[in-house]
Amino acid sequence: MVSTRALSLLLVALLFSVQVVQNKADWGVTYTTAKICASNGSTVEMKCTYTYPAGYTVKEEFWCFQDDKDLKGNLDYKDRIQYNCTEKSCTMKMADLKWTDSREYRFRFITDKTEGKYTGVPGITLSITALQVEVTKIRVNESCTKAELKCKSSCTGDVSYVWLKNGKEVTEENPYITSLQFNDSICCALKGQGKYCSASLYAPKLPSVSVSPSAEIVEGSSVTLTCSSDANPAANYTWYKEGGQTPLSITKQLSFPSIQSSDSGVYNCTAENELGIRKSKHLLINVKYAPKLPSVSVSPSAEIVEGSSVTLTCSSDANPAANYTWYKEGLFLAWAPDGVHHFTSISPENRGNYSCKSENQYGQINSSPVFINVQYPPKLPSVSVSPSAEIVEGRSVTLTCSSDANPAASYTWYKEDEPLPVGPEGVHHFTSISSEDRGNYFCKSENQYGQINSSPVFINVQYAPKLLSVSVSPSAEIVEGSSVTLTCSSDANPAAKYTWYKENGHATLSEEQTLFFRSIQSSDSGQYYCITVKSLELKCSGYKFIDVKYAPKLPSVSVSPSAEIVEGSSVTLTCSSDANPEAKYTWYKEGEDSPKTSGHNFTISNIGAEHSGSYYCVAHNNRGTHNSTLQLTVVAGAWKVTAAGVTFAVLLSIIALSVFLWIWKRRSSKELSQPGNRAGNREQKQPQDQEDLQYASIHFPQIQADPLYSSIRGTQSHIHMKEQEVTEYTAVRFKRDDGALR
Incomplete structure (x- = not known):
């Protein structure tokens, strides 16, 4: 027997694979599908065909709800639907789908007769769904995240999905296995509705951190640090203090109900979801607190930057109100009845310890000193090279960069705009400098107030010749009589000097970098090489073979046997010529158009008087031809005369x-x-x-x-x-x- 579950599954399959037909006698409406599932905001089409008896004429055709009223009369639909009806078929296109559009839609037609009205029941059920991406498996690495994702919706039946990665369709797999970078976002959509995508999944963006209050933080005040990051799924947050491995808080906000001076330091947070984790930039918390007895404050209380306006304020709990005197490094600075000393444009020279004296008729007391630390961007860096003399390959070389800055500058060394590994205190060290290190270097000095580059310094690494090679111009086939240049080159600093030789030859051909043949000859063919010598170290290039191509020279012809040629004997004519590429030979007899044979040798096995005459061979290659002639005379033998008698x-x-x-x-x-x-x-x-x-x-x-x-x-x-x-x-x-x- 078939189980109830199997029957249910079969019924669902039939609903999606079989056309729905409603008819009464000869009246009927056939829908192409019983159910449609679509995304919110997308567009769908509902199609049907219909039949009616002969003798009727259709006057109206439209789509409706259960009330049998034309949807175009509904204000919510009239601007979103279009009909495309032809004879006995009609399509409704509905755009900008809303959640409220989830319902049954029917097709109705009205004929010219009172009883001639028909509505296709049941109609097409439209379901508006929200797509959701579910992470089923995930593995997070430092460089990327590998995840298995599944697209889910409220649609029933056989639904096809497409996946979009960074806005582009990539696959129809469901589930979909992919690798995600930090900046990647991914979503899914119903097939055919790619622009109506689900909410995109992506790893957390770089978290931003803020502090409240954003102004001066005073000891004992309430301070809240907030971490936020754009992520889907939403990120979880963890707060850390620099130098500590234990999390301070696993919430979005880190609160200090009464902040203390010991809470000063650098803070950062991490934002994490199942697709990845990102770390925020550092946040510096500088807690200010008033000294006991007189208290001294500086405004602004944050970092004091060169050129800014700075106010020193001395306050004391006194009654009557105290009068104040300011000191710098213990020396009188100024009277300040209200306890305020003002710098309109503070400079590095104003850096130092300041204290105030609070006094009234009952006495006086000095405050603890406060240090005014004027911060300023780096000045033009100075660079030095050690050793300062000639730099030879293989030696140890140190580059040093220094700059006046507050706070102290950090340094980055560059070679031709390419950054080099960071060294301690502006130093870049070459343990064994090489020829590849030759070039212009400069350093960048920077702090949070600015940056400046040093003037470039050229490191001229000197080294012996290396990679000696020979090139030939032209590089194509070399033809006798043409101009040919051999060039010897090597990597050397300073430039190398060269000497040219030919294989098996001891004579110097040239002491220039190039060896030039104005009109090269066949005798110049052979192996060539060059050498260079520096500091008793000799470098020799590999051989370069010069193969000079030329047309055949005048052929030499001979006959064998070389004695008197007697009738009936065997005779061989031989032809040879000097040529490159090797010549081919063709034998001719004067007075005859057709060649006798091809090849070095032409053999006449049983020679007769008719073979007497002039013969010539033609030697030829792709560079040209040349020919030579040979006279052949045949005489009768003694046996022939006797036989005739x-x-x-x-x-x-x-x-x-x-x-x-x-x-x-x-x-x-x-x-x-x-x-x-x-x-x-x-x-x-x-x-x-x-x-x-x-x-x-x-x-x-x-x-x-x-x-x-x-x-x-x-x-x-x-x-x-x-x-x-x-x-x-x-x-x-x-x-x-x-x-x-x-």
Whole structure:
């Protein structure tokens, strides 16, 4: 069975996921949602569609409460709502939501017929909520606070929130884990309503402290110190007195019902909430009390600053009233019938002990002395450097700053406007000064009445050369003939002197900081370095390789074998050239457009007469080209001449033999064709035919002239003549023994 709780949860889910439809017959209103939750001051939209039977015409459409009256007639709504109604749909936009807007809203339409009125019931329930950020987990560090925050509201169902950090949306996570700095503030809002945020959470701001009364504090009077800080959640406060670790009070106010002189001192407070803690500035409490017998007071009773107006007042319980005389350091100063001595513009020279004498006809008594401490801002500081002579790297150096001031000044040393660690009594000490400490220094003298900077003093730290390096200009590819500069540089004070060398060379190339090549050559390629010497300490730079690029020089060409080139042999042509980057080679034969081959070598495996001629190779790289020519002559070998003679002799022998056999056969055929030779010779006919077949099977090889000897005209003419002679004999007729013509 399904539990009651499960049914309740299912019902809630259906309320937010299923459209609400109210209808009666063909009348109905469909709302896009049953409930809307929004923040105070935000804007919402309520949407619906509606249906009605045919034959009716809608005359009015509006949103209302249970009283079915148009909200636009309500003074509280007419300026905050807008309708956007089209055929069978209507949207109401409501702005500047108030707490009183939390209620049910319905849509109503009226047709042209009396009974044609309809209100969608139930309508849309609008809930106005206040968002609240809840801190669920937190860890406070000195630099920041890491917190887990959860956004809470009175909205029910599936509600989406967005988080805003310092006014910018950052995430939709809920809960949200983040790191907060002291100045960060964070809030949450309903999704889509980012500008209507919850109250922001933030750590306490710098607490402010005040004292009441703010005027002179007299012994025995009531004094209240108040600490306040802007924070959310609200801060808790704790009061401390300087030098004490125990809290004086854990309330916002620290009260003294009857303050005593022993309560004088420096006070501060801390403001703390769960997002962080901040400490206030110091508050000085200076309790004044009257001396017994005559009492002496100074006005103002607080600090006396140079140039201010100061009044000394002596009072005594006396009757009749006393007459008064003022003294400074025991010496007569002035008569003061009313006990008052006035300084119109007090100066540091007025600093000292003052006392008054109260007297009447019954006697006199001196007051205890009162010290007038004239306070003034620092005068122009004086600075000194020790040692005052030359400052060398690694030595101990002390900077001292002093200034006339009351109260005593505090000092801060600066290097080029960057503050240095604070030292005791205006001193900044370098245990082992370095080249990085070279520069202008000045000190600032200050107290609560003002501040003043000293004139700058230059600390010139001298040191041997270091970080020796070599640079080349131009830094791109170096081309033969161009201008090139090598520069040697180092960190040194005073400036170093340099000497230039080339690797494996002992000669000095230059004693300047730069080594200049007006028109660099390929021979200048190599490793360069510079050195500097100071105080018997030698520094050497690393090598800098100068790689000079240049076009191929005139190529050198050769043939192997270098002796007479004989037909049929293997020959290799070789080409080489000095170039940077390394050259590539292409071989050509004069008179031909297409290259023969690419590479250093061109090999002809079975050379013939047709290979004779001029060859040239082209050496090329990205800087240019250069070429050289080679003449190649091919001669016939002895074996070739001998072979030609043998071939000619065999050819003549074969021709002669052929002619002889042909003539013999013609004669034999003629004899056999005579009448006396035909009879009785049939037995011999078969052998004769066999003999003819034997001759028919003789094949003579074709004799081709070697291309190298195509110029031997005499032999060809002779052979042609023999062929003509044979042709002439084709007209001769012979008879065989059997009398047949052949």
